[in-house]
Amino acid sequence: MSIFATMSLRYGFFRRFSSAISYPYPVPRDLSGAGTTCQLRPALMSNADCRPQPLYRTVEFLLNLRDLDTANEYARLAALSRSEILCNSTISTCDSIIGAMCEAKRYKDALYMYHYFFNESKMKPSCKSSNHIIKALCDLGRVDDALLLFHHISPGCVTYDHLTKGLVDAGRIDEALSLVRESVSGDSMSLAYRNLVSGFLNLGKLDMAIQLLDEFKPHGWSREQYNERAMVKVAFVEHWLKQERDEEAMQWYMSLVSNKYLTVYGDTGNALLEVLFRYGKKTQAWELFNQMLDGFHRGCISVNSKTIDIMVKECFKEGQFMEGIETFEKVKAKTKDLRAADYTNLITRCCEQGMLAKAESLYAELSSDRCMRIDVSTYRAMMDAYIKAGRVDDALKTAKNMVDANLTKLSQWTRS
Template identity: 60%
Template sequence: MSNADRRPQQLCWTVGLLINLRDLDTAAEYARLAYSKIYCHDTLSTCDIIIGAMCEAKRYRDALDLYHHFFNESSKVMSATCRSSNHIIRALCDLGRVDDALALLSAVSPNGINYGNVTKVLVHAGRFEEALCLLRKHPVPLACTNLIRGFLNLGNLDMANQLLEEFESKGFHADRPWEYKSESGVVRVAFIEHWFKQGKHEEAMRCYQSLLGNDRYQVFGDTGHALLQLLLSYGKKTEAWDLFHRMLDVHSETIDVMVRERFKVNSETIDMMVGECFKEGRFKEGIETFYKVKAKDKYLNLLDHRNVILRCCEHGMLPEAECFFAELSSDRSLSAIDVDTHRAMMDAYVKAGRVEDALQTANNMVDAYLSSLALWMQI
């Protein structure tokens, strides 16, 4: 540690590598070396990624300690970033410390803050008035959805409809119609979910078809994912697959890069649909589904490939996993040091009695890590 390269960019890379290797304790030690008196993008990124990694691992106490260290104890220049603040607000909500989360909300810049986390906990605690005040100050889709769900669970359909009308009448992001259409769709999914939960499937499907057939809404991105989850959960599998293929077609026809990135069929959606095939033993169809997505979307990322490899390994489909792993390793734009994928392959090789292949995979991962580290040290 005494010889650590403390330049902001190099330190950020080191912390990122250690997080990728799941060594959070060493990553945190390096992150604490960040020069808090130097306000730059890389220093802020170091703070964000280590706090985010700790929260993802549910090591909330460590995340809170780091947040306090970076933005309270040692910094006289840096203000807490929205990303780090969002991580901590989510952590406080998960810990049930809603009042502390609200206090932090009032102390940081509102731009980019995810108010959905706080409203969800407030609704769960029955603190509807506070949730309503927060929503009306910051009318974001997830916060609205949480409140609508809360009122629907209480059987207060009138209040739920009133909130929906308020949300849609204000025309959020009217200058960005694609975003507004998607946000309105996300809120309306709560009503479809409500009718399904009530056992009123006909009413749920009527609302679904109304949403699907209305040009005011877009049923891809987050809205599409939420709808697919509902349809699969309540046995509407034919409708789910029809919607999924529709989402793929819309995505492949979209030219605008910003629109495509916001409303693309995301990794979670792809994994859910591939997983649906695997769950029912339709392995070939699951793999074909992945390749159909890949044919329509040349921007598939590391997570997309990792998910299908993990699925194959879980079901003992080692030859198929090897093919996907080879594709991943040969693509320079995707061949990052991904510990989870390498571990899955090593475990699959060991289960198959191919210990030498497991060792070779481990060596390849170490070699890739050392090569990346050496390259970064030269920059």
């Protein structure tokens, strides 16, 4: 039977099955062994503020404290806070709790909340919530369930990324190819094409991979489009490095880095950095980073939080702790637009290595900037480091600062 006949039968089944379902967004309910199920308590929050924005901030606060069960209970109130036109805060509450449950691999809870919000409470899901569920289903190997939901939502580029990867991993690459070619998404499909190219390369079908690269032609040739096509070409660099054919790999690599548009956008550069480090090409990785940093200095969007984390992580993995700190300082010298997450990653790594003095210095620097909010994970890293060093009083002081900061912020949000 041809692949198209198989697809036709499969999707015919989806249509017949979905027509018999009373819910608009079908998700499976039989996820044995797929994470815990939250035991919801009776409603104890009769005085809870159900206005969309305060409720969203409360859920975010609880998620920052890693209290998923209480956050889950509050998030359910979003169904009561909605108006005829869903506001952004209500949608964000749904996205946050479903995403947090998926990140914690509590898939049963994530699927229950998706069903509760968008079937029982008749809200319309955002693409973000649906993407969380589709990725979770693909991770669980339930690609057919993911496809079924896919046909009931408005997909975007991330949706196609998750689905094509799930199909390729399941050995159903021809279905992934048909899915992409029949796409009606107006977004970039570079990640989906990269999944397909990688899949065909792994099957030894080089001609098909090159054909797909030629087929992927973004609309126009702006700097953004150059980088989208470059993202697909990264798959060829990784393939040849995996095959230990360095000459071919470096030919593809040089075709990318010689393009003056490459370092304008960080995602492609980040993908290359990860591949180069993965296969031991450290010299080329550091050269690329410096090239990206030079573009950053000229005002190009070539270095972002992920770039910094990749480089610092590599230094610490190799035991080159001071080099990691110097890399962070080098980026900081180029810009004043660092984010709190950039500090958090380095502070956490310094704490893990017992470099408490440097962690304190970075923590103080972060605390002094009123434009950046310290994440709960930063407080926790500092508390753990203080306890490990026997500085219990400092740990307690940090814990108090964490509670005070979050309660103050929550109070401000709920009054707004």
